[in-house]
Amino acid sequence: MSESMTSNISPKGRFPFKLKIEPRLKSPSGWFSSMLSFLAVVLALLVGAGIIAAAGGEPWRAYAHIARSSFGSVGVFSDTMVKAIPLMLTGLACTVAFRMRLWNIGAEGQFFLGAWGASLVVLAPILPEETPQWIFIIVMSIVGIAMGAIYGFIPGFLKAKLNVNEIISTLMLNYIAVEWNNYFIYDKWSEGGFQMSKVFPRNAWLPRLADYAKEIPEFRGLTVHFGLVFAIIAAVVVWLILYKSQWGYEIRLIGDNPKAAEYAGIPIARNIILVMSLSGALAGLAGMSEITGVVHRLQGHISPGYGFTAIIIAWLAKLNPFAVLLVSVLFGALILAGREIQPSGVPTMIQGVIMVFLIASDFFMRYRIYFARRKEE
Amino acid sequence: MNLAIILQAGVATGTALLFATLGEILTERSGILNLGVEGMMLLGAMTSYAMSNKFGNPWIGILFGMLAAGLVSQVHAFITVTLQADQVVSGLSLNFLATGISLVLGEGLNSLVGVPLIPKFDIPLLSQIPFIGDVFFAGHSALVYVGYLMVPLAWYFINRTRPGMHLRAVGEYPSAVDAQGINVFGMRYFYIFVGGLLAGLGGAAISLAISPGFFAEKTTSGQGWIAVGLVIFAQWNPIRAAFGGYIFGALRRLVLDIQGPMLLLGFANPFYYNPYYGFFLKMLPYAFTVIVLIIGSREANRKRVGSPAALGLPYIRGQRGL
Incomplete structure (x- = not known):
């Protein structure tokens, strides 16, 4: 094994050292893994700079702009957090599914359905406008979560019962969700012919820090909303499920070795359906918190691809729920600042480059690379 | 407006899907799953449109589009x-x-006018056949005819030639191929490249022939993903891929057409009563992909044909297993 993996980088006998690549026998420390991810991100940013320069942009100014307009002051940091909240929840959605090696690429569609479900409460209407705020929040969360869960259940069921590839089915459902929402904002719930619903009543808004500016003046203008609490609770719940419960043990076992899990009598089909539903529920909650915490109406452009960025976030966080929260803040900054950067594709591209370097860097987790003195032949 | 015109447009639309599907079939036959088809198509569409404008020749544009997608596919190959x-x-x-690269480099392309497109022509004699001639051999861009040729060629290559046999063996049992002295790694790099070229060609077919222009992500709008789904439906067989590609093409055209549903299905386009019902029609190609996947996997179960055995698994020399 090690013999065949050995490779020479120099012609025979010229250079007294040679590069050796050997499989690692035990996995490297967590410190090494974090450093590796960090290096991958730095390299990715350098390559991204190259592409921006090639497109005629000014990479360093773009990066400085991203940093300044997302972490420059308390006010903009609050806006960064607002962008991070849906990323946290969709990132957790991907984390749960990916841990079982179930590729839920449909967080975007589940996000849309969650947003639609929350809107349904106000616009159907399920609750009258003068309902107290806490009842509104509870009911909207439940409906949003349920809609997301149903939208995750569909591909889960198709995968478990009919062996339909979940990558394709979740992706197709994304497109369907967008058209579904479009129908409602163009026709059913359109306000005065505009492609958006009416603004939700104040009672149906998630509380924001700025709402308490009267009592605590420092909160004035801060847009961070109650969704952050949802996200933190969700992270704890996901962590408890994955690492402290029997169900989580089953999920992890199926993810690591489906054959062994099957022989151990773990019901794989049922777990596929349950995990996809849970994943969809989390993404649905993200949609609900975005629509009630930020947008306050149903409209077309409610997501700059949160559900897709979530895939990268889950991967960069190594499927650790608490790391998802932190990584989401960084990507929230990228999305917030990216809106003003020309050309407009820069955030998508940077995300792609980061992901490529990240997956490439995994090689160093599995192999040890070192220089060895060449023996006399 | 009659049925032949709608089907003719469907065949044209399906050509882009066909190229991407054929490319993915070749890649997956070598044991590598490449989910980047959508991105590669978009890159092909962007590059070919920009280059056709720059050089004033659509064929040079296509060449660049294919090469760009082929090159970016090598990132996947390396990883x-x-x-x-x-x-x-x-x-x-x-x-x-x-x-991302397509969006960054393609900024502002939608404002270009007069970009040279792929020429359209009739096939003499064949276009005289009633109905079939109108649908398949009249008024199509050159790429559609290229597509007709490519389907039997791809089938013949995979099933009847020596390199095609090697390709199938690499996807089924790479260690046996390795023992034969054939370079498994090189083969996989090559077929990922071919898959990239064809995805790029599919993208170019969209931006230079089917619906000319570059409209960011809307240019491909998920066709690359549909192609990945079609590969499963096609059971890695180019002939079935052609069926799937053209049916999907017709379906995509149908939803754009006011009278189409009446002619084909016997009921009026709901769009006719309420223009907003069109959003439900737009869901059809995506919903149909899911249905096709269900049919495909049931049929595969019954006939016991499966994906190439080594699909999705890295080949590591000296390791046990495939």
Whole structure:
């Protein structure tokens, strides 16, 4: 094994050292893994700079702009957090599914359905406008979560019962969700012919820090909303499920070795359906918190691809729920600042480059690379 | 407006899907799953449109579009073949990368006018056949005819030639091929490249022939993903891929057409009563993809045909297993 993996980088006998690549026998420390991810991100940013320069942009100014307009002051940091909240929840959605090696690429569609479900409460209407705020929040969360869960259940069921590839089915459902929402904002719930619903009543808004500016003046203008609490609770719940419960043990076992899990009598089909539903529920909650915490109406452009960025976030966080929260803040900054950067594709591209370097860097987790003195032949 | 015109447009639309599906079939036959088709198509569409404008020649544009998609596919090749990483994650990241590059470099392309497009012509004699001639051999862009030729060629190559046999063997049992002295790694790099070229050609077919122009992500609007789904439906067989591609093409055209449903299905286009019902029609190609996947996997179960055995698995010399 090690013999065949050995490779020479120099012609025979010229250079007294040679590069050796050997499989690692035990996995490297967590410190090494974090450093590796960090290096991958730095390299990715350098390559991204190259592409921006090639497109005629000014990479360093773009990066400085991203940093300044997302972490420059308390006010903009609050806006960064607002962008991070849906990323946290969709990132957790991907984390749960990916841990079982179930590729839920449909967080975007589940996000849309969650947003639609929350809107349904106000616009159907399920609750009258003068309902107290806490009842509104509870009911909207439940409906949003349920809609997301149903939208995750569909591909889960198709995968478990009919062996339909979940990558394709979740992706197709994304497109369907967008058209579904479009129908409602163009026709059913359109306000005065505009492609958006009416603004939700104040009672149906998630509380924001700025709402308490009267009592605590420092909160004035801060847009961070109650969704952050949802996200933190969700992270704890996901962590408890994955690492402290029997169900989580089953999920992890199926993810690591489906054959062994099957022989151990773990019901794989049922777990596929349950995990996809849970994943969809989390993404649905993200949609609900975005629509009630930020947008306050149903409209077309409610997501700059949160559900897709979530895939990268889950991967960069190594499927650790608490790391998802932190990584989401960084990507929230990228999305917030990216809106003003020309050309407009820069955030998508940077995300792609980061992901490529990240997956490439995994090689160093599995192999040890070192220089060895060449023996006399 | 009659049925032949709608089907004719469907065949044209399906050509882009056909190229991408054929490319993915070749890649997957070598044991590599490449989920980056959507991104590669977009890159092909962007590059070919920009280059056709720059050089004033659509064929040079296509060449650049194919090469761009082929080159970016080598990122996936390096990560999955050499670094042995997970093919699903790598394919997804390729998708982000290629989409991002297309958006960055393609900024402002939609304002171009008078970009040279692929020429359209009739096939003499064949176009005289009633109905069939109108649908398949009249008024199509040159790429559609290229598509007709490519289907039997791809089938013949995979099933009847020596390199095609090697290709299938690499996807089924790479260690046996390796023992034969054939370079498994090189083969996989090559067929990922071919898959990239064809995805790029599919993208070019969209931006230079089917619906000319570059409209960011809307240019491909998920056709690359449909192609990945069609590969499963096609059971890795180019002939079935052609069926799937043209049916989907017709379906995509149908939803754009006011009178189409009446002619084909016997009921009026709901769009006719309420223009907003059109959003439900737009869901059809995507919903149909899911249905096709259900049919495909049931049929595969029954006939006991499956994906190439080594699909999705990295080949590591000296390791047990495939």
